[in-house]
Amino acid sequence: MEVDKGKGEAEETRKVAEADRDTVTLKSSDGKLFEVSKEAAARLSTVLAGMIAGGSIDDNGTDLKQIGSEALENVVDYCNKHANSIPSAALISSSISFNTAPFKEPEEWERKFVDRLSHDALFDLVEAANFLGMERLLDVTCHKISEMMKGKSPDQIREVFNIKNDYTKEELEEIRQELAWAFYDD
Amino acid sequence: MDAPTVGDMSATVVAAARDWSELPLAALASVIGKLGALDILMVASLVCHTWLEAAKVPELWRSVLMVNPKINLDALCAMAKVAVDRSAGQLKYFAGEQFVTDELLKYIADRSPALKVVLLVSCERVSNDGFSKLVAKCPQLEELALAFCENVCGRDCTNDELAFVLDSCPHLKDLNLRDCFQLVVDHVLRARFGGIKSMTLPRARGLNP
Numbered sequence: 001m002e003v004d005k006g007k008g009e010a011e012e013t014r015k016v017a018e019a020d021r022d023t024v025t026l027k028s029s030d031g032k033l034f035e036v037s038k039e040a041a042a043r044l045s046t047v048l049a050g051m052i053a054g055g056s057i058d059d060n061g062t063d064l065k066q067i068g069s070e071a072l073e074n075v076v077d078y079c080n081k082h083a084n085s086i087p088s089a090a091l092i093s094s095s096i097s098f099n100t101a102p103f104k105e106p107e108e109w110e111r112k113f114v115d116r117l118s119h120d121a122l123f124d125l126v127e128a129a130n131f132l133g134m135e136r137l138l139d140v141t142c143h144k145i146s147e148m149m150k151g152k153s154p155d156q157i158r159e160v161f162n163i164k165n166d167y168t169k170e171e172l173e174e175i176r177q178e179l180a181w182a183f184y185d186d
Numbered sequence: 187m188d189a190p191t192v193g194d195m196s197a198t199v200v201a202a203a204r205d206w207s208e209l210p211l212a213a214l215a216s217v218i219g220k221l222g223a224l225d226i227l228m229v230a231s232l233v234c235h236t237w238l239e240a241a242k243v244p245e246l247w248r249s250v251l252m253v254n255p256k257i258n259l260d261a262l263c264a265m266a267k268v269a270v271d272r273s274a275g276q277l278k279y280f281a282g283e284q285f286v287t288d289e290l291l292k293y294i295a296d297r298s299p300a301l302k303v304v305l306l307v308s309c310e311r312v313s314n315d316g317f318s319k320l321v322a323k324c325p326q327l328e329e330l331a332l333a334f335c336e337n338v339c340g341r342d343c344t345n346d347e348l349a350f351v352l353d354s355c356p357h358l359k360d361l362n363l364r365d366c367f368q369l370v371v372d373h374v375l376r377a378r379f380g381g382i383k384s385m386t387l388p389r390a391r392g393l394n395p
Contacts, residue, residue: 123204130213138216146220154232161206166234175231175238178268 024052026076027061028069040079046133066131071124078113078137106140114144119161207236214240223250224257227265247273248300251281259285259311266290270297281305288316295323302357303329306338313337318350327355331362331386345375352378362386 023035041048051057064072106114117125122141129137149157158165167175209217218230218240231241240246250269252262262285270277270293277298282290286309294301301324306312309332317338321327330351332338352358361382379385 120204123206123209126209126213126217130210130216138213142213142216142220145217149221149225149229152229154229157229157233161233162203163205163207163234163237166207167232172232 024048024057025059025061026072027058027063028067028072029065030069032069032072033061034069034072034076036076036079044079044134044136046135048132064132067128068124070121071128074117074121074125075128075132075134075137078134104139106143110140111144114141207234211236211240211243215243215246219243219246223247223252223269224254224265227268242272244272244274244276248276249279250277251279252285253281253283253307255284263287263290267293270294273298275299277301279303281307282309283307284309285311287311288313288319291316291320295320298324300326302327305329305331306333306335308334309338310336314347318347321351321354325355326357328357329360330355330358331360333362345372348375349378352382356381358382360384 022038024038024041026034026036028034036048038052042052043049051062056062067075114122114125122145126138126141126145128134129141148160152160155165157163214236218226218237221230226241226246231238247269250266250273252266252269254262262282266282266285267290275297277294278300280294280298280301280303282305284307286306288311291312304320304324304327312335314337317332317335321330348363351361359382361384363386
């Protein structure tokens with residue numbers, strides 16, 4: 001069967017146009033543009049899903065003024081590379097995912113994905129995942145952070161996470177008493 | 187290219203490092219929620235004011251599992267009460283080892299209308315009376331498990347007592363009373379097992395399929 005060349009080209013053009021519509025362009029706070037699979041974005045982020053459904057996606061780059069380029073690159077990387085193996089954000093319990101949510105242990109690649117991040121990058125990614133309503137990514141990043149906290153005292157945690165101790169001695173004593181932890185060490 | 191001075195470098199480092207008390211509360215609560223109840227109470231709450239605020243978000247306390255053989259039993263009891271208070275009525279799942287008392291069960295039952303699952307392990311301080319009161323106050327319970335709780339439904343648990351549990355909690359789906367050696371699973375008792383999907387009784391006289 002002979003294929004009409006002109007028709008073939010038209011087909012190509014249509015395919016390209018279709019491929020264009022399969023992605024969403026996101027713009028970081030510092031003006032960098034990132035392409036992300038529309039399907040993956042809608043599936044992994046409740047906020048992007050809402051924007052896509054509501055037609056508030058800008059072809060020239062949807063402004064995400066709250067997210068820096070490094071964090072957005074990680075978000076997009078997470079979506080594009082691994083979209084197929086991640087459960088839909090809608091499937092994971094909405095609101096904030098606490099310890100009652102059915103947390104699935106991070107997959108090997110997810111572990112590697114967060115392990116390579118610096119503390120600052122991890123912080124920015126948690127913030128971005130929280131902002132975009134990406135439950136699974138938030139779960140995985142928070143899991144990583146909780147591992148970093150394990151076995152540490154409040155002092156050590158403050159040091160690792162660059163937190164100032166804003167408690168007075170009296171306040172600390174008050175909290176200890178509220179919890180009634182007489183630590184009967186002896 | 188000019189090399190930065192030591193002073194400049196340290197300034198840059200400080201400026202670049204994020205202050206983790208500045209995460210949005212919801213994100214911070216997600217982070218802290220990955221810790222166990224005792225770590226939230228004894229460590230995360232003491233880091234700074236913002237972390238304490240996040241550690242008080244009620245959703246964090248829907249599930250409370252307390253197991254620590256190194257902490258005084260009364261201190262654990264006190265902390266369990268704080269956990270119940272922080273849950274603001276949202277507690278769904280409670281598991282405790284050793285420290286639980288009748289009084290704590292009453293405290294939980296009075297404040298936890300959403301309670302669905304209770305697991306007690308080696309809680310010698312819980313009596314049949316305390317347990318019965320919990321069961322009577324929490325008809326929405328779906329899962330109950332007692333292991334090595336000598337004074338509850340222990341070796342003396344009778345058919346009547348089990349019937350009381352079954353009648354009190356019509357939503358019960360999972361019941362584990364593996365230490366109740368006195369139970370005789372007869373037709374009368376079996377007829378009450380209607381809604382239960384999983385039941386563990388002492389092996390010797392257990393429910394044969």
